Amino acid sequence: MEKIQRWRDAFAESGKIVGHHLQNYKLHQKVVDNLMSSLHIKSDDDDDAGDRGMDAESPILIDEGKMSFSRDKKTGKKCFMIAARGLDIEWSNTPDYWEWLPHSDSRFGEVAKLKWVCWLDIRGKIETRRLSKRTKYVAYLVFKLEDKFHGLETVNAVVRFVDSMSVKEAEQRASVVHFAGQGSRETLPFKRADGWMELKMGDFFNDAGEDGDVDARLMETQRLEAKGGLIIQGVEFRPEGSRSGVSRSGVPPRMKKRRILLLLCLIVLVLFALIQVLLYMALLDERINREN
16 A cells, blocks of 8 residues: 555656656757657758748649649659640540549549540650759659459550650560559559559659650550540659658658657657656655655
């Protein structure tokens, strides 16, 4: 009973120990700031968080809404997504083959929905001068599949410098990628944090931004069977290694960091409380020993 009472007294009095009061805001604020600094996590109020205008999770629309622009949160390098309306999609102006409609999950005003075609050919083109210099970029098709998609299991993709590689040569160098089925990790789609899927079309190195246009192309023109059930948001160009909001677990990177930060802050506060209790217990033991 004596031990239980001592613990009760310890908890009741722990906050009164000089220099360790749990309501010492400045002390805890300093601990949190140091913790954030060591983790390289910027708060939403940090001036540097908006030094480049936006990050990958808050893109802005440009080019009359046919393209979005953002920066990689870690490196500050440029990321672009060309909207479906800005792509060159074969037969896209034929209502029997493609349908244009708004989509609640899209950053753009409308997406392209494939009803059915036999000849699938999608191209996205961007000027290298708009991209970050001395950076390796990857091009992705950003899409969704309807439950009853068909004919899209295997397609071909290639990325080329328009002024350096002919269309015929690019077609010969195209790689096989998969909307569904089995294949190597590089050829399969991944789910993005925004609910869309992305499929790697290819990569390239942007040196000084003087190589003219880059063309990312996805096609299936050999097997002339019916294809349908594909919804296209756009083609994204972003630096290699940049997740651009993509999360393999489906949780946005910013949310993950906040959860980690909150957990660490709670651990720190619990440790402070435990130290106070232990200090009080030591003082109480010393007092009891003196009285005895």
